[in-house]
Structure formats: C-alpha cells, structure tokens
Amino acid sequence: MRQETNKLNKISFWRSACTLVAVLGVLAGCAGGSSIAEKPEVVSTTGGLDEDSGNDSEESFGRVVEIGPNQTTCFENLCPEDIPENLKPEEAANLLGKIGDQLNQNRGLRPIDCHVIAHEIGKSVARGDVDLEDLFMPYDGVCNGGYIHGALQVYGPSHDLSGKIETMAKLCIEKSNNKYYPRVDCLHGLGHAVGKNAGDNVIGALKACEPLIGESKQECIGGVLMEYYERPDIGASRDVEVFCGQFQEEEHISECQRARWALALKAGEEVDSYIKNCSGKGRLQCVEGAGYWAAIEYQNPEEVFDLCRGLATEMQEPCTDGAVHRYIESRTSDGTRLEELISVCPEAGNLENICREIENRWLKVFGGN
Numbered sequence: 001m002r003q004e005t006n007k008l009n010k011i012s013f014w015r016s017a018c019t020l021v022a023v024l025g026v027l028a029g030c031a032g033g034s035s036i037a038e039k040p041e042v043v044s045t046t047g048g049l050d051e052d053s054g055n056d057s058e059e060s061f062g063r064v065v066e067i068g069p070n071q072t073t074c075f076e077n078l079c080p081e082d083i084p085e086n087l088k089p090e091e092a093a094n095l096l097g098k099i100g101d102q103l104n105q106n107r108g109l110r111p112i113d114c115h116v117i118a119h120e121i122g123k124s125v126a127r128g129d130v131d132l133e134d135l136f137m138p139y140d141g142v143c144n145g146g147y148i149h150g151a152l153q154v155y156g157p158s159h160d161l162s163g164k165i166e167t168m169a170k171l172c173i174e175k176s177n178n179k180y181y182p183r184v185d186c187l188h189g190l191g192h193a194v195g196k197n198a199g200d201n202v203i204g205a206l207k208a209c210e211p212l213i214g215e216s217k218q219e220c221i222g223g224v225l226m227e228y229y230e231r232p233d234i235g236a237s238r239d240v241e242v243f244c245g246q247f248q249e250e251e252h253i254s255e256c257q258r259a260r261w262a263l264a265l266k267a268g269e270e271v272d273s274y275i276k277n278c279s280g281k282g283r284l285q286c287v288e289g290a291g292y293w294a295a296i297e298y299q300n301p302e303e304v305f306d307l308c309r310g311l312a313t314e315m316q317e318p319c320t321d322g323a324v325h326r327y328i329e330s331r332t333s334d335g336t337r338l339e340e341l342i343s344v345c346p347e348a349g350n351l352e353n354i355c356r357e358i359e360n361r362w363l364k365v366f367g368g369n
Helices: 008-023 089-105 111-127 146-158 165-175 180-197 202-208 214-229 240-245 250-258 261-266 271-277 283-297 301-309 313-333 345-367
Strands: 062-067 070-075
Touching: 070 089, 070 111, 089 111, 111 146, 146 180, 165 180, 165 214, 180 202, 180 214, 180 345, 202 214, 214 250, 240 250, 250 283, 261 271, 261 283, 271 283, 271 301, 283 301, 283 313, 301 313, 301 345, 313 345
Parallel strands: none
Antiparallel strands: 062 070
C-alpha cells in the first residue's frame, strides 16, 4: 500500500527534508538525493551536450544512469563524479548554460535531473580561489538550486563569514533575478553554509541569521537546522525533543518541529504512529510535517486525507496544508506548469473547502516572484 503553513517561511524545511529523504533512497523526486560514491551503471544513452556531435534530436538529451535506488542524469560523457576540480566561475556558467539548454529543449528532462551534477559543479568552483561575488556569478536557478547549494556548502566552512551574511543574502536575490524558486533555494543554501561554518555551535549559527529579515531570515534558519539534522551525531541517533528543546525562540522551535518527520522516517517510524506523538510546543508544525510526509508515503491522496480527517479538529488543517504543499511541489518540480495542475482537493471529502483555500494559497506562493 505504500511507496518508498501557509507562510513563505515554510518552504525552506520542506526542501531540506526532501533532500534528506532522497539521500536515504526513499524519494528520488527530491533535489540532491543521489549518492555518487560508486560508478553508475548506464541504463540508457541518448545524445549529449557536444555542439559538434551533429546530434540534434530533441527527444532526449541526457544520459540516465542508475545509482543505488535513485537515478541521476549525466550530460554527454560528464557524470557528477567526473566534474573537474577548481572550475572557474565562467567555465561553470558555460556548463550550466548547456545543461539548461537541454532542459528547455526536452520536456523529458526535469530540473531535478541535473541537481546532483550541478551540486558538484558548485563544489568545484568553491574549492578554487574565488571571490564571493564571483562564486554567485554562474547562478541563475538552473537545476533546482544544485549549483549554489554545492558552492555554499564548500565555501562556508573554509571562509570567515563574519559580516558577509547580509551580502550573501543580497547576492542570492540579485543573482536569481528575484525569481521565487532560485531565490529561496539560494537562501536555504546560505543557511547550510552558516551551519557548516559554525561547527557544533547550532545556537551561534542561528544567531548568524539574525541580521536578515523576513524570507531571507527564515530560509537561513531552515538551512542551518537541516545542516545539523543531516549530521549523524544529531540526527535520528539523538532525541529530537532534546535537540528542539534547546531553542528559546518560537520560530526556531517551530522550524525544528516542522522538519522532524524526516528523522522519524530515517529511524523507521510510520507516519500514522508518528503523527500521534506530535505534542507540546510546535505540535501543529509537527502535524504539518506529517501531512507532507504522508503525501510522499501513501499511494493516493484519499489515503492522506483519511489520515488528516482522523485527527483532532485543530490538527486537520495543518495536516492538509502539508499534504497540499507536497502535491504542488512534486508536480512543479517535474516541470508541470501551475496552470496544468489537477487539484487533489476532490479527494479530501469534508476537508475539501479547507483544502481549496490552502491550495490557492500555495499556488500563489509557487507562482509568485
């Protein structure tokens, strides 16, 4: 039967938790999920990026390769593990531009398909001798933020970020042409960089986000917390209540609770039993995360909404919120345009009206600049 809130500030942790789940091999549709530890087995080869090859087929331009339970895409003969060291920003921009061209020409390829290789391109640039502004130069949102996530995760721990956080957030906005997806992907990557830079001092990392405001601050917080969640010494091996309980600020507690479902999944819990343990501060955010998880875990929306309807009244709306968010996110990440989306709300039964209100709200978030 199974397969392996309303604010802008919610998106950062969904993206983060989605990445974590993909790393576990459960959700191939999330950005950044494939491991590149072993040489992939080529399952199909169709064309490439070589402009001199004479191959102008528009049916498929990527080379799909299988790595463990997930898939990633190689372009021409270049796979994620083959990215050369210390790429110059202009070289990275040229390579990402070619990959972007293939995404635009072929609807069979999706932005998530090149996230892993873009991640490695970003890391390569950050390992070289590069100025901060030049680090952002190749970034235009191609590949679901893969480039900037990789670049900032390497740049963060190897540089002194004191006094640079606001400048980096400004660059995220400017270099993404202020488009929603590229902008928040970059700001979230900034949070990861801050977390890596701070070592074990998670409180200090969160304080580093304080100079930012609004969306920039929330995305930074989300990236910081997920950076610590992904560490084995803080993840499922440590009591999440203890980890979240160290925070005093409500926004930190809420974000911590919202994403804890990904750690429960890693520990082998089931969503229906997990949701019953959402209590105390941040319990509604915990339920919201469970709704998002359920939309991944269950085969069809009706099962998800059955779960939400079975909860206490105050929990039904956040559960529905998380589920609707995931449905819209998963479809748009596959390249489906917002106007082409088919509503899942008819499956919600007596929650349909609430579902449609939530759906309209998320559509505005995903469609806005």
